Amino acid sequence: MGPASGVGKAWARFRFYLGNPMQRPSVLFGSLLTAFWSRVEGPVEVPRKSSLAPSDNLQTPMNLVMPLKFPQVAFRGQLGKMLFDQTDQILVGLNNVGTVHFARFDVVEGNLCMFSIFDGDFVGYIRDFIGVIGQAFDGIMEFVKDPAPTPCGSNVDAFIDWVRRHDALQMPELATDVTSDLVALRRRTLVLLHQNPNVQMGIYRGYPGYSVAQIRDGLGIGW
Amino acid sequence: MREVQGNILRAYGDRYRAVRHLVLTVDDRFAARRALGLMVDGDRSTPDVTSGDRPPKEAGYQWCLNVGFTFAGLAAFGVPAASLDTFPPEFRDGMAARASRLGDVGDSAPAGWVGGLAETRRVHLVVTIHGWTRSDVDGVAEEVMAAAGGRAFSRLSDETFDGEVLYDPVTRRRLVHFGYADGISQPRFVDVHDPSASPDQLPMAPVGVVLLGYPSAIPHVSWNVPQPKVLGHNGTFNAFRVLGQDVAGFEGFLAAVEAKHGLDRELTAAKLCGRWRSGVPLSLAPTAAQAEAFRDDVHLNDFDYVDGDPDGVICPIGAHIRRTNPRGAHIVQRSSNRSRSLIRRGIPYGPRWDPGDAATRDTPRGLLGNFLCASLAAQFEAMQYDWINLGFQDPRITGTNDPLLGANDPATSSFTWPRQGADPLVLRGFKRFVVTRGGAYTFLPSLPAMRWIAAQTE
Numbered sequence: 001m002g003p004a005s006g007v008g009k010a011w012a013r014f015r016f017y018l019g020n021p022m023q024r025p026s027v028l029f030g031s032l033l034t035a036f037w038s039r040v041e042g043p044v045e046v047p048r049k050s051s052l053a054p055s056d057n058l059q060t061p062m063n064l065v066m067p068l069k070f071p072q073v074a075f076r077g078q079l080g081k082m083l084f085d086q087t088d089q090i091l092v093g094l095n096n097v098g099t100v101h102f103a104r105f106d107v108v109e110g111n112l113c114m115f116s117i118f119d120g121d122f123v124g125y126i127r128d129f130i131g132v133i134g135q136a137f138d139g140i141m142e143f144v145k146d147p148a149p150t151p152c153g154s155n156v157d158a159f160i161d162w163v164r165r166h167d168a169l170q171m172p173e174l175a176t177d178v179t180s181d182l183v184a185l186r187r188r189t190l191v192l193l194h195q196n197p198n199v200q201m202g203i204y205r206g207y208p209g210y211s212v213a214q215i216r217d218g219l220g221i222g223w
Numbered sequence: 224m225r226e227v228q229g230n231i232l233r234a235y236g237d238r239y240r241a242v243r244h245l246v247l248t249v250d251d252r253f254a255a256r257r258a259l260g261l262m263v264d265g266d267r268s269t270p271d272v273t274s275g276d277r278p279p280k281e282a283g284y285q286w287c288l289n290v291g292f293t294f295a296g297l298a299a300f301g302v303p304a305a306s307l308d309t310f311p312p313e314f315r316d317g318m319a320a321r322a323s324r325l326g327d328v329g330d331s332a333p334a335g336w337v338g339g340l341a342e343t344r345r346v347h348l349v350v351t352i353h354g355w356t357r358s359d360v361d362g363v364a365e366e367v368m369a370a371a372g373g374r375a376f377s378r379l380s381d382e383t384f385d386g387e388v389l390y391d392p393v394t395r396r397r398l399v400h401f402g403y404a405d406g407i408s409q410p411r412f413v414d415v416h417d418p419s420a421s422p423d424q425l426p427m428a429p430v431g432v433v434l435l436g437y438p439s440a441i442p443h444v445s446w447n448v449p450q451p452k453v454l455g456h457n458g459t460f461n462a463f464r465v466l467g468q469d470v471a472g473f474e475g476f477l478a479a480v481e482a483k484h485g486l487d488r489e490l491t492a493a494k495l496c497g498r499w500r501s502g503v504p505l506s507l508a509p510t511a512a513q514a515e516a517f518r519d520d521v522h523l524n525d526f527d528y529v530d531g532d533p534d535g536v537i538c539p540i541g542a543h544i545r546r547t548n549p550r551g552a553h554i555v556q557r558s559s560n561r562s563r564s565l566i567r568r569g570i571p572y573g574p575r576w577d578p579g580d581a582a583t584r585d586t587p588r589g590l591l592g593n594f595l596c597a598s599l600a601a602q603f604e605a606m607q608y609d610w611i612n613l614g615f616q617d618p619r620i621t622g623t624n625d626p627l628l629g630a631n632d633p634a635t636s637s638f639t640w641p642r643q644g645a646d647p648l649v650l651r652g653f654k655r656f657v658v659t660r661g662g663a664y665t666f667l668p669s670l671p672a673m674r675w676i677a678a679q680t681e
């Protein structure tokens with residue numbers, strides 16, 4: 001796969017199976033209709049795929065969107081200080097997880113977001129980072145709405161479940177992962193968007209198919 | 224220890240040569256509870272679950288009994304939903320549902336599993352009987368099935384899961400098919416094993432590696448104990464695996480490497496596993512002559528990869544035992560060197576492979592494996608998912624699978640054999656030698672927990 005094709009395909013497919021919902025029917029009518037379908041369809045889930053192809057298990061995004069308890073600037077200031085105080089633990093910890101390409105903490109519209117790209121299994125990634133930065137996450141839980149039970153190191157499954165629920169939906173790159181019923185495809189896609197306000201719609205990878213350790217090894221910077 | 228089932232912290236030992244795993248479905252909940260109650264009443268005149276308090280051989284027992292419950296099995300016994308909800312998700316899903324993560328695809332996919340093991344909702348119990356002889360096992364199996372008027376459970380199919388220990392006639396060591404000595408490296412537990420009895424460089428493991436209710440091997444992390452506490456405490460999870468082995472295919476590959484590269488088959492076998500077939504580790508005996516001369520049974524596990532072999536020139540990074548236990552070696556998941564340890568209790572099934580014996584050449588053979596741990600997801604599945612397959616622990620093997628048992632395909636398989644002062648040799652085109660024929664995730668409760676299950680009234 002060439003460097004650009006992964007992302008190109010992801011976005012093109014997404015357009016293909018949505019059609020152009022904003023034109024036909026009107027936005028208002030479309031929204032009402034989607035709300036109705038959503039009731040009829042019930043929850044639509046897109047399971048995370050696990051496959052044995054290495055490339056399917058590399059550079060997976062996680063987009064945690066965690067609503068903050070309070071919007072005030074002073075509160076965000078305290079959050080910033082807490083994260084700042086934990087910086088060393090977080091950096092060393094993520095380095096010890098070993099499979100993380102990058103991880104950033106952003107505050108976006110009243111949400112604390114942790115956006116990261118990692119290699120391997122989603123659940124394994126969360127479990128490993130609880131092991132090394134669990135205490136930092138216990139600190140984070142004090143700032144977010146409906147936090148996971150703490151300490152997260154003693155509530156691993158509950159924490160994994162909480163993370164799963166706060167991870168933005170990733171639109172699958174293959175239409176058939178939404179449904180193999182092509183007639184229902186557009187409807188189900190809209191229902192998915194309706195049920196998941198936070199969605200990752202596409203992703204670009206500059207060096208697809210490599211693990212973080214392979215890149216570091218190749219650059220000779222230690223892995 | 225008295226509360227924990229036997230064969231978990233300590234193996235039953237070599238005296239118990241025959242094993243049978245009865246895969247059962249509960250027919251009548253009330254009768255099943257009565258039968259279970261009899262198995263934990265401490266009276267060995269009827270089949271009784273063996274406790275881990277002392278070696279059964281010392282007690283003179285000719286047979287030992289273990290009971291494992293699947294998630295559906297706990298429900299079938301009437302364990303309340305509130306309690307069932309406290310079990311971890313991978314156990315609730317069952318092994319078949321985790322197939323893609325475990326590499327159980329293609330010929331290994333649940334669709335081809337034997338003995339009804341893919342019917343996750345109907346597999347309730349795996350009752351395991353070890354005996355000195357086959358007839359010891361037969362006798363106990365009959366009694367188990369006849370308990371509570373014979374109405375409690377039935378076998379899911381006619382498929383028998385019978386195993387028999389294989390011994391090397393010369394070294395007397397236990398073998399697995401493919402001809403390797405097995406049962407050498409196991410975690411040793413603080414306060415259970417005497418470190419001076421088996422000197423090796425591996426640190427002693429906390430019992431929380433395998434038992435629920437104790438600190439795990441990961442600092443600050445403890446696994447949830449299923450509730451109520453009496454049910455979960457001192458229990459352990461087990462991945463029961465029926466693994467078919469293609470010995471002819473494996474030997475054929477060793478022969479092909481010999482023909483193409485002029486490398487001795489025994490050396491290739493050692494490089495693929497990390498131990499010579501005699502059990503002597505490459506790390507302590509890099510050459511055949513050294514392995515031949517190695518007589519020190521006590522130190523068979525006394526090595527690490529940190530000193531002197533960072534690149535796998537002696538023991539390849541992709542070799543089976545280095546993948547499944549990197550010991551102190553530098554790995555990508557730096558926090559996981561010791562956290563995925565497992566207890567392995569396996570006994571082979573099927574006759575020893577003998578190419579000259581037409582009658583048994585094609586008889587199915589393999590390993591009835593039990594992989595015990597406190598967290599199936601963090602230990603067994605993690606090991607299987609990205610160490611045995613995928614090879615994420617070291618960038619130099621990423622994208623390759625374990626040569627002995629990975630989900631290999633001749634079109635893509637490869638094994639890197641690093642060499643001193645020369646380019647690595649890359650072996651390609653080998654097939655998958657170990658096929659999953661079935662399996663189940665079970666929970667091995669403590670003895671008090673089984674009394675609690677037997678006393679349910681729901």
Ligand code: HEM
Binds near residue numbers: 565
């Ligand atoms: C038919 C399948 C298998 C065969 C023939 C096989 C063979 C072996 C052999 C010969 C050894 C070396 C003996 C020893 O160190 O005690 C070994 C060790 C080991 N195997 Fe396997 N194995 C199989 C399946 C598995 C599976 C499915 C797993 C894990 C999910 C596994 C995990 C391990 C571990 C953890 C060790 C010990 C490594 C160490 O501590 O150095 N094996 N195996």
